[in-house]
Amino acid sequence: MKSLSxxxxxxxxxxxxxxxxxxxxxxxxxxxxxxxxxxxxxxGLDVPHTEGFGQALLGFLDELDRPTDRLTA
Numbered sequence: 001m002k003s004l005s006x007x008x009x010x011x012x013x014x015x016x017x018x019x020x021x022x023x024x025x026x027x028x029x030x031x032x033x034x035x036x037x038x039x040x041x042x043x044g045l046d047v048p049h050t051e052g053f054g055q056a057l058l059g060f061l062d063e064l065d066r067p068t069d070r071l072t073a
Contacts, residue, residue: 013039023035
């Protein structure tokens with residue numbers, strides 16, 4: 001598989017990992033990526049911010065369930 005689209009990048013807004021320096025750049029680097037920004041979350045955001053992370057993950061999975069051809073060989 002050469003690509004999988006859509007792509008979601010998860011990032012927080014904690015000062016420990018500034019969004020402008022890391023999250024936005026990551027989302028802009030990956031073609032077609034959609035950023036999932038979780039307010040106040042630090043690096044490793046899935047543990048301390050389970051609700052926001054879960055919502056972002058479910059949103060991503062909902063996109064995969066849509067009947068379009070997003071996988072390419």
